[in-house]
Amino acid sequence: MARAIYLLPLVLFMVLATYFAVSLRPNHDIHELPSAMIEKPAPAFDLAGLGASKPLALDGLKGHPFVINFFASWCVPCRIEHPLLMRLAEQNHLPLYGIDYKDKPEDGSHLLATFGDPYRQVGVDRDGRVGLNFGVYGVPETYVVDSTGVIRKRFVGPLNAETVDKELLPLLKHLDQS
């Protein structure tokens, strides 16, 4: 029984090794934070529309699940996900709504005019207050909201085809059916 104590270092090593293996696994960003807003009602907003877009209000979106994407013209990673958003809007008819975060409206409009507009409507969050209410800490961030207005999922950083196919689209499909 007293011998068991000599196994302690080995056990501690295994615990640490498992912890590191989990934390350092590929495609896992240790700086990515879990959202505090998951399963909570999305904070209400009523934003002026960007360019020709109608104003964007939370209440107007409820009734169907939808996706909110925070973006900005000054945001470099947003350019990376932009072609994917375009494809999702055209091929998958993704109910995608944009929030132009802390951006000059003319810059946001210019961006969408240049690279295409994947959004059904875009709201202008000039001072970033809506972003703050959502818990946004860097753009792009993408939120999946169900038909009752509850946030179900957040994606931090640019979306990629893999997370869209494996997580975003199945979740939307599931929300659509329920």
Next chain:
Amino acid sequence: MRFLCALMLLVGFAAHAVEPSERLANPALEVRARTISGELRCLVCQNESIDESGADLAHDIRLFVRERLTAGDTDTQTIQAVVNRYGAFVLLKPPVEPATYVLWYGPPILVVAGLVGTFLWLRRRQAASADTVPLSAEETSRLDGLMRENDG
């Protein structure tokens, strides 16, 4: 020398990123805002408080904190409003709750366990040495013989 002084002044100010335009007119509220800001983590830099950080998001949260205080919220309500949005990770000092028990109580428990273990081990060693029977006359003479053999 003058350059050096200017540099030191700059370094001194760099620790606080609060811009003059952010400051509240009411000094008591501003002091509370500064205290709260010092306890909130800037999520962009992750190891600076929002009071020290020059990041844009830190600026927004500083303004948010000041707005809440001006609106009459208590310090606790204000901090809770930020935690509701960003999660407990924004608190530089983690709260004591079941999820953080290991964090808070783990180190003291390890120290106590180590002290108790060391004490028990020392006592057992002492007891063992007290039990040692001195060599018998026969053993002593045999040991002397062996020692002499070695010398020769």
